[in-house]
Amino acid sequence: MNWNDCQSYIKINPPKEFNFEECLVYLGRSNQEVLHEIKEGSLYKLIKVNERLILFKLEYINHYIKVEFLNDIPNKNDREEVAKYIWEWFDLNTNLNEFYALANHENLLKGITHKYYGLRMISIHDLFETIVWAILGQQINLTFAYTLKRRIVERYGESLIINGDTYWLFPSYEEIAILNVDDLRQLQITMKKAEYIIGIAKAMKTGELSKEIIVEQQDYQEVKKSLIQFRGIGAWTADYVMMKCLHYTNSFPIADVGLHNAIKQLLGYDRKPTIEELEELSARWEGWQGYATFYLWRSLYD
Numbered sequence: 021m022n023w024n025d026c027q028s029y030i031k032i033n034p035p036k037e038f039n040f041e042e043c044l045v046y047l048g049r050s051n052q053e054v055l056h057e058i059k060e061g062s063l064y065k066l067i068k069v070n071e072r073l074i075l076f077k078l079e080y081i082n083h084y085i086k087v088e089f090l091n092d093i094p095n096k097n098d099r100e101e102v103a104k105y106i107w108e109w110f111d112l113n114t115n116l117n118e119f120y121a122l123a124n125h126e127n128l129l130k131g132i133t134h135k136y137y138g139l140r141m142i143s144i145h146d147l148f149e150t151i152v153w154a155i156l157g158q159q160i161n162l163t164f165a166y167t168l169k170r171r172i173v174e175r176y177g178e179s180l181i182i183n184g185d186t187y188w189l190f191p192s193y194e195e196i197a198i199l200n201v202d203d204l205r206q207l208q209i210t211m212k213k214a215e216y217i218i219g220i221a222k223a224m225k226t227g228e229l230s231k232e233i234i235v236e237q238q239d240y241q242e243v244k245k246s247l248i249q250f251r252g253i254g255a256w257t258a259d260y261v262m263m264k265c266l267h268y269t270n271s272f273p274i275a276d277v278g279l280h281n282a283i284k285q286l287l288g289y290d291r292k293p294t295i296e297e298l299e300e301l302s303a304r305w306e307g308w309q310g311y312a313t314f315y316l317w318r319s320l321y322d
Contacts, residue, residue, distance in 0.1 A: 021112075023103040028093055030103055032085040037116040039138025040080035042318075046142050049321060052166035054173045054188050066180055066187035067145075069094065069101045073180050075187055076102060090182055111141040114269060119308045123315075126304055128286055132315045141314050143264055147231040148224055149190040150265040154257040155216050156209070171207040196221035216252025223250055231265070240270060263310040272302050272309035282316035 022033040041061075048058045057064040063078040075090040087102060094102065107113065120137075123129035144150040152172070157165040176191035176199075196218060204214035223229040229250060237243050243266065247258040259273035273279065280292040283301070287293075293301075305312040 021103060021107045023107070025096065025099055025103075027099075029089065030087045030099055032087060032103055032106055032112075033083075034085060034110065034112050035116070037120070037138050038110070038112065038140060039136070040085070042136050042139040043110060043142060045321060046139070046318065050162065050166045052163065052170055054170045055190060057185075057187070064090075064187065066189055067102070067105055068178070068189055069098045069105075072098065073178065073189070074098065074102060075180055075182060078106070091180060105145060108145055108267075109143055111143050111267065114141070114267070114311075116140070116311075119269070119311045122305065122308055123312075128283065128301065129305070129312055129315065132286070132319050136315055136318050139315065139318060141263065141267075141269075141311060143267065145265070146190060147229075147234070147261070147265055148193040148196075148221065150261050151220050151253065151257070152190075152196075152217050154260045155213055155220075155252050158213070158257070168207065168209055172204070172209070175207060193221040193224040197225040213252070219251050220253075235266060240268060243268070263313070269310045270307050272305075273313060274298050274302070276313065278317050278320055279313050282319050286316070286319060 024031040024033070044058055044061070044063065047053070047056060047063065055065075061079070064075070065078070066073060066075045068074070072094065073091065074094050077088045077090055079086045079088070085106065087106060093099075116138075120133055123133040144153065153165075153169060156168045156172075160168075173188050173190055176195050178189045178191075180187050199218055199221075201211060201214040201218065204217060205211060209217070220229065227233075234243055234246055237246060240262070243262060244255070244258045247253050247261060248255065253261070256273045256275045259271045260276075262268040262271040263273070274295065280298075283289075283293045283298075284291065302309045302312070
């Protein structure tokens with residue numbers, strides 16, 4: 021991690037392959053988003069560090085990310101935790117040169133990697149939030165998924181009001197574990213999804229499921245297997261969680277509808293690609309299937 025502590029603010033020095041504007045395109049893809057806000061090219065985010073709410077504003081200035089604290093200035097240790105959070109959020113540890121070298125020899129990816137150069141996998145730090153978001157998005161359109169997320173956050177999440185604006189945190193698994201299915205049904209979440217979400221929250225509360233336990237396993241297939249054993253997590257959800265939270269660049273949600281649509285569009289097909297075609301393509305992206313998927317998703321916003 022490359023950062024400077026300027027006490028009243030911090031500076032994060034990302035790798036050369038970083039495009040803040042492209043990352044904002046992804047982060048700004050829904051006006052229903054409730055967990056961050058984009059205003060005039062700056063990004064506002066509330067996080068919790070050592071039981072303390074920290075609201076910060078990110079701007080990109082002269083090749084560095086300036087992080088300004090908006091409620092009060094955290095202590096030195098907490099400032100370092102904020103820097104770590106942002107480093108992970110924008111996946112700044114990943115060496116994108118390897119991905120770009122591969123994409124240069126791959127017709128489907130070549131154009132989009134040039135076009136969106138510097139786009140990073142926007143990660144979700146919290147395992148519970150990632151799983152719940154994936155479950156909410158199962159078999160419904162993105163707009164309604166965002167509506168459901170907003171409802172669950174505004175009903176059960178913590179918030180901070182600064183200058184009349186409200187900033188939100190995703191609810192903790194402890195908060196959700198004590199609910200019953202009817203509580204979530206009131207938000208128009210289906211019975212099955214409500215059961216899944218509460219079940220995941222309870223598994224995390226008992227320590228049966230945690231980011232630490234899963235990360236220890238490291239092997240892609242082992243991690244996927246350990247996620248799939250929990251109700252509500254199928255192959256697509258497991259791959260999404262591994263891509264967005266656990267930084268597996270080789271994770272490939274082969275059944276993803278957005279992925280199919282992007283490939284169909286870019287190849288000019290009048291039908292969706294077959295599983296065989298997807299397997300053949302992904303074999304050419306070995307080690308970088310997750311990033312290939314993320315860039316293909318990006319092509320859908322144009």
